[in-house]
Amino acid sequence: MTREAFAARIHWGKIIWLFGFVNVGAMLPQLFSLVRTHETKGINIWTFVLFGIIQVAFSLQGFFRRDHMLMWCMGLSAAVSGTIIALVEIYR
Numbered sequence: 643m644t645r646e647a648f649a650a651r652i653h654w655g656k657i658i659w660l661f662g663f664v665n666v667g668a669m670l671p672q673l674f675s676l677v678r679t680h681e682t683k684g685i686n687i688w689t690f691v692l693f694g695i696i697q698v699a700f701s702l703q704g705f706f707r708r709d710h711m712l713m714w715c716m717g718l719s720a721a722v723s724g725t726i727i728a729l730v731e732i733y734r
Contacts, residue, residue, distance in 0.1 A: 658711055659715070662711050662714070662715030662716075663715060665715055665716075666715055666718045666719050669693075669719065669722045669726065670722065672685070673725060673729075676726060676730070680733045681733075682730050682733050682734050685730055690726050690727050690730070691723075691727060694720050697716045697720035697723060698716075698717075698720045700712055701714075701716035701720055704716060
């Protein structure tokens with residue numbers, strides 16, 4: 643069985659979209675906590691800056707390769723990271 647056939651058999655396209663949205667959702671608890679409490683103690687902004695840079699790079703990779711999942715999910719993740727960075731700067 644080829645890897646393409648195996649991917650089709652396990653519905654890899656649907657699985658990877660799910661994980662893409664899990665990636666976006668993974669940072670939402672931090673964002674919600676930040677909005678609710680305005681507490682920035684313990685948040686390393688450079689971690690989110692690095693995440694944001696990586697996420698933008700992978701989103702552009704998705705754009706250039708016409709990979710919608712990569713483009714949208716990483717773009718949304720970059721937006722969440724950017725929002726966290728902005729709020730940390732505002733609240734500090």
